[in-house]
Amino acid sequence: MSSSPRRSTPDASFDSDPAMSDPSFGNEEAMDSGAMQDIAISGEIAVDPGGAQADQAASSEPTVLDKSVLRRYPAWITLVVASAIAYASLAVEMPSSNSRIFCFAILGITLVFSIGVSGCFIAPDCNACTKAFVSSGSSTGRFVELVLSMIMFILWCIGLPIIMDPTRGIAIGLTQIVNANLYVTSWICFAAIIFVLGDLMGDLFAGPQGSAYGLSQLDPQTGEYVVTPAFTPVHYQRLWDTRRGKWFALAAITGIALSGTVRTYQAFACGKENMQSNATCKDTKVAIAMNVLGGIFCLSILGLGSMASPLSEFVEKIGAICTTVVWTVGLAVITFGAGPGHSLGNLFFATWGGFYVSIMITADCYRDEITRRAQALSGQTSPFGNPNSTQVEMPEVHNEEDNDI
Numbered sequence: 001m002s003s004s005p006r007r008s009t010p011d012a013s014f015d016s017d018p019a020m021s022d023p024s025f026g027n028e029e030a031m032d033s034g035a036m037q038d039i040a041i042s043g044e045i046a047v048d049p050g051g052a053q054a055d056q057a058a059s060s061e062p063t064v065l066d067k068s069v070l071r072r073y074p075a076w077i078t079l080v081v082a083s084a085i086a087y088a089s090l091a092v093e094m095p096s097s098n099s100r101i102f103c104f105a106i107l108g109i110t111l112v113f114s115i116g117v118s119g120c121f122i123a124p125d126c127n128a129c130t131k132a133f134v135s136s137g138s139s140t141g142r143f144v145e146l147v148l149s150m151i152m153f154i155l156w157c158i159g160l161p162i163i164m165d166p167t168r169g170i171a172i173g174l175t176q177i178v179n180a181n182l183y184v185t186s187w188i189c190f191a192a193i194i195f196v197l198g199d200l201m202g203d204l205f206a207g208p209q210g211s212a213y214g215l216s217q218l219d220p221q222t223g224e225y226v227v228t229p230a231f232t233p234v235h236y237q238r239l240w241d242t243r244r245g246k247w248f249a250l251a252a253i254t255g256i257a258l259s260g261t262v263r264t265y266q267a268f269a270c271g272k273e274n275m276q277s278n279a280t281c282k283d284t285k286v287a288i289a290m291n292v293l294g295g296i297f298c299l300s301i302l303g304l305g306s307m308a309s310p311l312s313e314f315v316e317k318i319g320a321i322c323t324t325v326v327w328t329v330g331l332a333v334i335t336f337g338a339g340p341g342h343s344l345g346n347l348f349f350a351t352w353g354g355f356y357v358s359i360m361i362t363a364d365c366y367r368d369e370i371t372r373r374a375q376a377l378s379g380q381t382s383p384f385g386n387p388n389s390t391q392v393e394m395p396e397v398h399n400e401e402d403n404d405i
Contacts, residue, residue, distance in 0.1 A: 068203050069134055072145075073121045075192045075199075079114040082188040083107050089181035090170070099162050100170065106159040110189060113148050142200060149197040156190050164346055166263055172345055174267045243316070244305060246361050250323070251298040253354040257330070258291040260347030264340035279338040287340060290330035294354065297323045320362040327355040 087107040090100065117133075120141075124134040133141035163171045163186050171183040261284055265271075270281035301319045304312050334341040334351045341347035 068142075068199070069121060072196050072199055073118075075195045076114055076118045076121065079110065079189060079192045079196075080118050082185040082192065083111040083114060086182050086185040086189060087111060089179055089185070093170075093179060093182075099165075099168050103159055103163055103170065106155045107189075109155060110152055110193075113152060117145060117148065142203065146197075146200045146204070149193060149200060152193050153197050156193055160186060160190055161259070166267060175343055175345075177344055243361055243364050244302070246357055246364070247298055247302050247305075250354060250357045250361065251295065251302065253350050253357060254291055254295045254298055256346060257334075257350040257354055258288065258295065260345070260350060261287040261291055261334070261340055264347065280340060283333045283337070283339040286333045287330055290326050290333065294323055294326045294330070294358075297326065317365045320358070320365045324355075324358040324362045327351075327358045331355045 087104070090103060090107065093100075120130040120133045124130050133144065135141060162168065163182065166172050166174050169178060171177065171179045171186060177183050265281070265284045265288065268278065268281055268284070269275055270278065270284055275281050297319050301316055304315055331351055333339055335348055336342065341351050
């Protein structure tokens with residue numbers, strides 16, 4: 001009875017127990033130290049190989065392109081194909097001149113840039129540079145892509161008027177297209193560059209850098225920059241989804257149309273006395289006046305929208321109607337009869353493009369008002385007598401979006 005609780009009567013079954021055969025049995029300190037020693041040793045054995053395997057697995061994982069890169073990837077591939085066709089179509093034409101050499105340089109730079117960027121998108125894991133270029137967590141790649149697209153945009157703003165100059169005869173002549181491949185692919189290249197540059201600028205304002213402009217804020221729950229009305233003071237939309245974007249597009253189209261009419265006026269020498277009665281010169285003078293008037297409307301609406309005037313919505317509606325009338329008259333004068341844009345060319349496509357965009361702007365200005373009237377009328381004439389059961393679905397209207405210029 002006085003024996004210690006650690007002492008017990010020997011038994012054969014205890015002899016076969018590995019725990020009792022262990023010399024550290026009964027010695028709790030030895031067991032603790034032994035266990036700690038075993039754990040420490042096993043930890044040293046397992047940590048290094050595990051970390052190396054994890055690093056190796058992480059490095060072998062393929063890079064996944066984010067949504068931003070996937071949007072621009074088709075544009076870069078299109079730029080590769082279009083610039084290659086344009087370069088080939090220019091190379092097989094007439095002997096080189098200074099303007100043609102400059103166009104060769106622009107097309108060559110565009111081809112090299114587009115092949116390099118497309119190669120990074122196609123094979124992002126071939127080396128560390130391409131991996132960093134397409135990585136969504138690195139801003140260096142997008143900055144380089146933005147710089148390249150800006151360089152190409154500046155070059156094409158200089159080179160496209162040279163390619164489309166009828167007096168040089170590179171892509172178009174005085175009355176017709178002389179190199180259809182170069183004409184079409186040049187416009188495709190310019191459009192692809194504008195898309196890439198616009199998308200990158202949209203990401204710039206919508207990403208972490210855009211928080212300084214109130215366009216994006218950090219979500220405290222996910223830790224990511226979001227662009228939703230719940231977290232941003234300004235409802236963000238891409239430029240080409242807003243009326244402001246359409247007004248910018250119309251201003252650009254107006255510049256193209258005005259340039260085409262002025263070139264036609266110069267080509268036909270409409271300033272001479274013997275050309276005053278020429279039908280084409282008469283229509284060209286009216287077309288110039290319509291383009292100038294349409295450009296004034298565009299710039300006025302864009303300037304008024306930047307000042308955030310309370311009357312800007314009403315003025316925009318009036319300006320949209322006036323712009324549509326101007327482009328309707330311009331369409332009739334330019335593309336019908338002996339007008340300067342009756343044949344296929346820049347002036348023809350620009351005139352139809354301006355007419356279409358003006359119609360879209362006018363319809364967008366009056367869309368909310370028409371929808372509200374349709375909703376009210378549908379609620380009053382509901383066959384079930386329930387004013388809430390409307391037959392017209394109207395999306396939620398934000399007051400700050402009524403005028404998005």
